[in-house]
Amino acid sequence: MRSDVTHFRCEIVEGIATVSLDRPERKNPLTFESYAELRDWFRDLSYADDVRAVVFASNGGNFSSGGDVHDIIGPLTEMSMKELLAFTRMTGDLVKAMVNCGKPIIAAIDGICVGAGAIIAMASDLRIATPEAKCAFLFTRVGLAGCDMGACAILPRIIGQGRAAELLYTGRSMSAEEGAAWGFYNSVVVAEGLETAARELAERIAGGPNFGHMMTKTMLAQEWSMSIEQAIEAEAQAQAICMQTADFERAYRAFVAKEKPVFEGD
Secondary structure, eight states, X not given: OOOOOSSSXXXXXXXXXXXXXXOGGGTOXXXXXXXXXXXXXXXXXXXXXXXXXXXXXXXXXXXXXXXXXXXXXXHHTTOOHHHXXXXXXXXXXXXXXXXXXXXXXEEEEOSEEETHHHHHHHHSSEEEEOTTOEEEOOGGGGTSOSOOTTHHHHHHHHHOHHHHHHHHHHOOEEOHHHHHHHTSOSEEOOXXXXXXXXXXXXXXXXXXXXXXXXXXXXXXXXXXGSOHHHHHXXXXXXXXXXXXXXXXXXXXXXXXXXXXXXXXXX
C-alpha cells in the first residue's frame, strides 16, 4: 500500500497505517484535493495485504476542522447544481471507501473534530478521544441539512436516534464525557497517551485474523439492511468461508498445543 501521498500524512509500520490531515496551523481542514486523495487511498486499501489496521490520527492537538472555509465552502457558493452534486457524491464516496476498505479503522481524536472531520470519526470502526475532544456535526450552522455523508444513517446507529437528532439539528459540540457515555467513544485517555492507546489497539487488532476482521467489517456494514433471517444466513456463509482459512487451522493447532496463535491473514 502506497504511503507517498500528497494531501495528507501517511506512515505504514508493521502492518498498521497511520494517517492524518496535515494542516495543523488551521486545525487540519479538508480540501477538494485531500477529500479525493483520501477517497482513492481507502479504495486502494481494500486490495492491500500489507495493511491490517488503520489509525486515523490527530495532528497538532486537533483532529479536523472540517471543510476548509476558503478552499471549499467559498467556491461551493459559486458552483452549479451539477458541480455541487459531483462534490457531495465525492465526499460521500470517502465514507463508502472507509466502510468498504476491509480494514478496521481507529480514529484517535484530540481537540477539534467537526463537520466532515466528525464524519470521518463517525465512519471509523472504533474511536478513542481525549478529554479535550470536541465533536460537532456543524452542517445546520452553515445553513445546510444535518444529513451529510451518511450522518442520518450512521450516527443514530452509534448513539441512538434522539441523541443523534439533537446533535444534527443544533450543531452543538458533543463533549468527550457525553461521547463516552453515549457509546460514540470506545475510551477516553489523556492527550499524552492518545497515540499510544490507538497504536496498542491497532496492534491488538492487527495481530488477529486479518481475513476474519475483513469479514466482520463487511458483515457489520451489510447487515444494516438485512432482516434477522437474512443476517443469520449471511453470517453462516461468511463463517463457513472463514473456516476454510489457514488461520482457522492455525488457531486450532495453537489451542491444542496450548500456545498463542500467530495469524498470517490467509
